[in-house]
Amino acid sequence: MAQAFFGGVHPNDRKAATRAKAIEPLPAPAEVVIPMSMHIGAPCKPLVAKGDQVKLGQRIGEPGGFVSAPIHASVSGTVTAVEPRPSSMGGTVLSVVIANDFQNTLSDEIRPVADPDSLTAEELTEIVKNAGIVGQGGATFPTHVKISSAMGKADYIIINAAECEPYITGDHRTMLERPEQVIKGAMLLAKCFGVDKVYLGIEANKQDAADVLNAQIAALNAPVVVEVLHTRYPQGAEKQLCQAVSGRQVPSGKLPADAGCCIFNLNTTCAIYRAVYEGMPVVSKIVTVSGSGVIEPKNLECPIGTPVANLFDACGGLREDTYKLIMGGPMMGLAQYTADVPVGKGTGCMLAFAGDEERYEPEPQCIRCGKCVGVCPIRLEPVFMYKYLAKGDWENFRDRLHGMDCIECGACTYICPARLPLTHAFRMGKQQVNNARMAAIALAEAEKAQEAKKEA
């Protein structure tokens, strides 16, 4: 068994509802709404306009900068609008709306690589970039940027198959049903980084998937090692996985690459396989639809841009007393006010909750039990971070308590008996710190411009 990381919690994994449910293709909707920002970094610029005909896999969004990723049509049909539409992140985002012609006419841009074994690292990175691959576990960081920035630094490549959030089973089903994609994707990464082995970290509650992968590794004689890890949340967080698999600790404020590790989500690895062996960019997503409000929980594969409401409909609909929708897992996901938002590249789960599951406390009071400190995997002090933020003192939150290191895993909120909204407060606090930083940069630039004007 691999190393353990500090802290963490053991929530009921609630995976039984979908663990045995094979991935079902969802019939493509009549209309897809494709946001021009589904990744960390600059949004894309639309390459199409209302009235244009588009083909499946055609590039419709041009990256807005180096840290960005192109976006492709997930169905063939006619562009009916390029306009702001509701976003799962709140507010609206510029989106391309396509009326599906149900012909699935493939773009000429779809070209599998003739000889994948001959690819150089640079060629693979370019394919990853052109396929619009981003971290599929929800991080949505452009994968070609991750590869480029870790090249020459990382000698330990890890596939993240922990899937530690409760309810979610999409990666588990992918390993059981598509092991060849996983292992061949990992082999491409091994060659790209020039390493002898790629490690795949998987929690012990998915031993059946570990067995299937090991059989595939043997069949392909692949340089991949499956590491079975403790089942403990947040095992799939990058720094925790890095420590658990490699034994290396990522310093505060640094990235896994600074410890010589580079980590790829399991479905990102499959996306790399599809880009190389099938020539296919990211146009679909596997989504676990679950929670007490869902009539028949399932694992569905749908085109990017499918309205979330269609996923719930395919699961028999929602219970009448559904009171909450969450995109993502229950620990780190984002509450949604509507089911009209589309599935994006980072959407791995949609949850609906009904009945009396809500545990809201209108005026929570800390009882100083210290449990939040004991579970924080980053060894932070959530109770004091919260107190500083409650006073609006984000400077001490940032400087004395290292609040910017918080990975927003939700473990402290989960364990808190007083039900303080700790993680929510930290998310807001980090946003405040970032806003202040941006404001200071803008002010400095304005002053510099003013000085230059005076001198001229």
Ligand code: SF4
């Ligand atoms: S949300 Fe932040 S403070 Fe709370 S346990 Fe996770 S890393 Fe620690």
Ligand code: SF4
């Ligand atoms: S777990 Fe909650 S109640 Fe206990 S010390 Fe932390 S914030 Fe206070």
